[in-house]
Amino acid sequence: MKKLMLGNEAFARGLYEAGCSFASSYPGTPSTEITEFAAKYPEVYAEWAPNEKVAMESAFGASLSGKRSFCGMKHVGLNVAADPLFTISYTGVNAGMIIAVADDPGMHSSQNEQDSRHYAIASKVPMLEPSDSAETLAFVKAAYELSEKYDTPVIIRMCTRVAHSQSVIETSERDEIKDRPYEKNGQKYIMMPANAKARHPFVEKRTVLLTELAENCDFNRVDEGEDSSIGIITCSTSYQYVKEVCGNKYPVLKIGMTNPLPVKMIKDFASKADKIYVIEELDGIIESHCRNIGIEVTGKELFSNIGEFSQSYIAEKLGVELPAYGKLGEEIPGRPPVMCAGCPHRGLFYTLKKNKVKVLGDIGCYTLGAVPPLSALDTTICMGASVSGLHGFNKLSEENSSSTVAVIGDSTFMHSGITGLVNIAYNESNSTVIILDNSITGMTGHQQNPTTGYNLKGDPCAKINLEELCKSIGIKRVTVVDPYNLKECDDALKAELAADEPSVIISRRPCALLKYVKHNGPISCDTDKCIGCKSCMRIGCPAISIKEGKAVIDSTLCTGCGVCSQLCPKDALGK
Amino acid sequence: MTVKTKNIMIVGVGGQGTLLASKLLGKILLMKGYDIKVSEVHGMSQRGGSVVTYVRYGEKVYSPIIDKGEADIILSFELLEAARWIEYLKTDGIIITNTQQTNPMPVITGAAEYPENLTDKIAAAGARAICFDALSLAEEAGSSKAVNLVLLGKLSNSFDFTEEEWMKAIEVSVPEKFLEINKKAFLLGKNA
Known part of the structure; x- marks a missing residue:
């Protein structure tokens, strides 16, 4: 049946059709929907793991037990999961195992623009790169065959424009795959030095076999062209832009298997064209390979290693006229993303700004605390870096210890914050960590996590008690505040910064966008009382603006959180 | 460009319901047997930022995105957003925009001003502009949230699909309890 599907939905469909029965992931744009869609098939068990390392190791365990498995993550998530990746490459799999990594060229929703293809090369794991939804579905199914035949995990690299574009696919039935029996095999699965030494040659031999496959497989193909003055080697979404601009004019070698890359196929293709262009987003991976095998190409000197491409970008480089x-x-005026009206982070960030504290930030919606007028962040690096960074920032500085905090969301704290807090307690820095507990993973679109009490399917499950957790780590001072209550936030912040030992403040209130959250209803501005002092404007709420010298509340946005009312010196904002 | 494809952009403010409009458009185009690509924005931009969805259809569609000077139609949920994306319109393209204004944060904080007379300026940029108050019509239909269906109704006049075909696409995309309001909103937009 023909359907219009998001690349990520097609990925999930591929998992379903190929008989995958176990999926474990950590959410991250643009990869999140793969696992959400997979969870909709009753035949696929799907879960949110606390982080990508746990997800990958769980998926490996499921493969070991004989079930086709999957784990998904965004590009930076693969950094977290790199440790198991490099050794699972050595052990290989039992039942097939697929790893999805979604890169974000152009950084629509990411903190860097890393090219995950480097990981496939470094870990010697095969990587496939689809360029639309239909290819995604086909590649996922083929990847399980590849995984089992060559005894290797397989990485499928998505990018934003493949993951978040819908295109037409044809569905088919699920293959019923029998579980593979588990057999104890220490030489394959116990990677202590003696065994690992014996496994490394297997990995190298596997790469040779996979390279032979790359020379002659459905993943790599040549689209013939009429004009051989130029030959184009390309992959992923860049292929679509090239075809959009050139149609069938130039011959195109479309690479669907990025690691390992073919040698003879590229040499043959290059021999038939006068000049070879390599068009790939981010780093010059295919380009370097071409040079390594002695093919002269034009690559990154013409097509940038920064940001996304588009058809116009390619057209301009190829000398094709652009439309008027x-x-x-x-x-x-720009329209940057903002904290939503009623966002529980707002009151807390206002408190931080008011007290002029330095704030080491983390990854989540609260990164928006960096933008004016709150401008309350000093750093954002990666998941968990706020807590561990704070320890280093404070340890040798009393001044920093009394004027600096870390802020980290509940899900991010579960992901990578706990170990940083252990370090603060263990190595005794006088640090104050603020956990922004909005009872959900917000930025990626409301995924459950170990602090929410619900699993991916929405069923009730064990719920981490953050207060008890922090105390058991060794933090004696743990305070809970309501971020809608500015005085409470202010008192807690002052007390914990003044205290002479590590502390945690839990700023607790569910995300205002959660369906179960009941709002008070919009407030309004009493224009007789309002003196136009703009005190209420200091919190950057999108529901408040000033018209003709008076505050105006947008009743379609306002949730009645009351944070602005607490700032009004004339009591003009209320019901 | 050697491939003939129709290009439609749906632009607005994160949270306005632009994704439902593109979903519905995708459904009807699939029913008509076209090759289609729809490119969406998820993640950080959805938090009240400027959002854009590209819808492309034809015999064979390659690129999922639309570049400057390529859009046949821009459907805009907010006036400033119509102005922001105007350069993406073909020189003979049509822009359909809601005249509703939502202040972005730089305007709220006073760092910038909301430009005046935008409807005139959009027309002066050479576009065939259809500007109307979709919010009032949505409220008339029963919910301010039905702005997307009002705009889609207006957009439907640019296609030669029957009203019945549109209604069928609405029925498979919208939850039962909102169906009446959405159908009414669609027709109000179509006849506006």
């Missing part, structure tokens, strides 16, 4: 367009001739 009308201009407004006026600067248009």
